[in-house]
Amino acid sequence: MLDSATSDKHNIFSFLTKETDHSIPSLIPSYQTHVSMADQSNTTLTGFSIKIEIYAFGVVLLEILTGMKVYDKRRPLGKQNLVEWAIPFLEDEVNMRMIMDPQLQHNDSSPEGAFKLAQLVLKCLQLKQDKRPSMEYILQVLHHCYLNGIKTV
Template identity: 35%
Template sequence: MQGNREFLIEVLMLSLLHHPNLVSLVGYCADGDQRLLVYEYMSAGSLEDHLLDLPRGKSPLSWFTRMKIALDAAKGLEYLHDKANPPVIYRDLKSSNILLDHDFNAKLSDFGLAKVGPVGDKSHVSSRVMGTYGYCAPEYQRTGQLTVKSDVYSFGVVLLELITGRRVIDTRRRNKDQNLVSWADPIFKNPQRFTELADPLLKQDYPEKGLNQAIAVASMCLTVDASTRPLIGDVVTALTIIADGADIIESVDSPSEPSPSRSFSYMNKSSGSDRERAIAEAKEWGTSARTTAMSRSMR
């Protein structure tokens, strides 16, 4: 059941948008004041069901399953931002809106709050602030100005949930630890503390460098200045390598600042030269992010 406007938006969006990482609309019913949407069946439920507040005895998601889910969600956003015409801002990315099939392939669902993005020379669209508390980008909450970078912030929150196994807002914790992003922020600035962000349920069963890479991506997505957040296409490139288990962060100093908004080469696994170039660029991005985090911690 949902309001007329959200119902019509979702029917329209799902009728026009088609991608392997977006849930498909099977049908809908509008009878009087009753509204019903029928999605394709996603047998494993939502990401929230498998990540947050697990019942005793339920196995946690493995590290690489988490990174695969993150990559799938990022690919869904990339389609909305870069390939849909006109571009679409999802506006309600959260763990409960990421649905999973029996192989843990992830698809974005619930497009009732989605909005057509800025076109032409416009930098943003203005909108009444909607979404879920904790996932909304700070500039959107403050001004109502919506861009694709607002979705990138929300993605950073979901990625941080995947890394930590913690809810974005958890009132059962101490006051200073209730907001996930606020709790993680000082740790972002000190790479020596990165392991504190890893979900204890993983029992240290993750690649240390892969953890560092994922934290670097989350940190850049969650920067307060929207202009310095990476484009979602950059995130897809980095997560493709992380999900593959490739070693892209090494202990070398980089004098340059990270450039998250520049485009990486598209990774085409059928082309060795493209893949090598993408890995080299992602390595530069990852090491620059870590160097910047270190310099911030010393200020």
């Protein structure tokens, strides 16, 4: 998503608040995109449920944490799909640091804050929608990460 060779790194919060379409239906497992029976009170303007949007937001956060694109066919087999490849690395702090964007590591970012962000990504990427956090919870965690040193990407 962010190409470090051509793009300045931005403050995570200014990046996340820019007007963009945060709905990424192509990244969501197809069995979760059927919305004709969806509770209309729990859908966004794009027609997807809020919990599906949270999955997509988790993908964006993972791209920020790793500095990698969500899909890159130039990566070796097994590493082309960032979500599938990265999830096992996010479960403990030592492994998470192995896939963390090197620029985050060199910008005096807090390892604890980065790990907290990794844990949030895992929650957002839960396969069962009812296991994903609310946007209020996500905001609280991002605020905590900001206060504890994850300020730039």
